[in-house]
Amino acid sequence: MEAKISIVNLCKRYEDNEKEKGLFFSKNINPDRVFDGKEGYVLRNINLQIKEGEFHVFLGASGCGKTTLLNIIAGLLPKTGGEVRMDGKEINGMSPERGLVFQNAESVLFPWLTVKQNVAYALKPKKLKKEELEKRTTEAIALVGLTGHERKYPEVLSGGMRQRLQIARSFASDPEVLIMDEPFGALDAQTRMVLQDELVGIWKKTKKTILFVTHDLSEAVLLGQKISILSAAPDASIVSYEAVPFSYPRNSEDSDFVQYTAMLHRKLNAAILAHQNRPEPQSTQTAG
Secondary structure (H helix, E strand, O other), X not given: OOOOEEEEEEEEEOOOOHHHHHHHHOOOOOHHHHOOOOOOEEEEEEEEEEOOOOEEEEEOOOOOOHHHHHHHHHOOOOOOEEEEEEOOEXXXXXXXXXXXXXXXXXXXXXXXXXXXXXXXXXXXXXXXXXXXXXXXXXXXXXXXXXXXXXXXXHHHOOHHHXXXXXXXXXXXXXXXXXXXXXXXXXXOHHHHHHHHHHHHHHHHXXXXXXXXXXXXXXXXXXXXXXXXXXXXOOOEOEEEEEEOOOOXXXXXXXXXXXXXXXXXXXXXXXXXXXXXXXOOXXXXXXXX
């Protein structure tokens, strides 16, 4: 069976223009190093096959290109070379087939709309009849546990509730793939644990393909079926691909869980150290 997401020899070099420089500088990477013509590739030779319905987590050092990779899959950024396909079709631009959930819910929610109106707004492009719009909106709100809060505005919601609302908006449009970039990174520990459990429940219920970025090793093992570890930037690549051996639900205090997380930590550190000591990369031929 063909992979849901297929990535072959993907590489990404940020162009020397204001738009792409801004994206790169946000990661606190030295611009002289990035744009000197030698180390301009943030990602190089990424190869990955993700199955339909898979919960896939990306791990790597800060600034290694995890967000860049997700943005290319989402269609927000063009690639420099290689192939990125969904269901065998090349990804060129954004599509409702791929939903997005960001770390900062405030940046994407409309503060002048209620919970219900925010979710319904995501369905506007579908031009649904009133009854179907009501049904889809109600189902999405119930899916994330916000029933009873439909008339509230984002400003009166807690951080966790705002993230639930963002997830509800994404699920309302029924995407085939949900792309999540550190969605729980700004939350307190207790809220984060609750939402981790809820996300696993939503994933099992909806059977969506989920791509999830995190810096938290424990979170990666709690959530992921498969984990890709990236080396450090520039020229980051996937250096380790792990199939998590635990069934759901998972207990982060279990001794096997702790040992497995420690193993991932060693692999992540090894990837960073190996990158620091590797020779100058050969030039990569890019696709047109």
